[in-house]
Amino acid sequence: MSANGAVQLYCSWFCPFAQRAWIALLEKAVSFQYVEIDPYNKTAEFLAKNPRGLVPVIINNGQCVYESQICIEYADEEWKGQGNPLMPLDPYNRAVARIWADFITKRIVPPFYQLLMRQTKDEQEEARKTLLDNLETLSKEITGPYFMGSAFGIVDVMLVPFTLRFAMMKHYRNFELPNGPAFYNLNKWMGVVHNRESVKTTLANPDLLIKKYQRYADDSAKSEVADAIRKGKTLP
């Protein structure tokens, strides 16, 4: 609880980055107010919380924290004594967790959006190949049941919103994670993590999610995305 009222999460039901912060707060057993934001129709009040104009934002003690990976690490530190730890205790393992979180940011998220948004078959196939190659790399690293062994943590939180959207990618791009040995660990991981309580609480309705992503799949979000790139945002 803050001097200025309850903890708030500025979130959007469809946003994979916001979902990370939402899962983190649930894992940390933080009591918070969920505030639904339309990030594509920003109010001045929202821009005052995050000048970058992106969800998620965690507001605590009248202070605003944004960027999903930073939100996860902040939640873990701010509510250290409660809920489930999201970062390993050992400095080396913390570094390893950040290395894989960074891999997801740089090598999973961009080809994921490229596969969804690129309009020619060639470009889509190139993105599909990159995404699968990089998912295979991740799969080999999973020790199980969670990414870094027995404890659910930051790498799982970073990745799960994207694996949860594979069904939407199947709808638009016939994308499926292969069943073979190269993806064995990742398929098994999905079976566990998709059924975790915090993750299930944040699930979007699959049909609504497909509808929401139509604008990415048919390129009608292009001008917004070009604008986002100019402003140095995550979307490709």
Ligand SMILES: N[C@@H](CCC(=O)N[C@@H](CS)C(=O)NCC(=O)O)C(=O)O
């Ligand atoms: N790097 C940011 C990305 C967040 C992001 O791109 N959020 C999208 C919604 S899914 C957003 O707020 N978009 C608004 C915009 O691009 O103006 C993070 O990890 O939090």
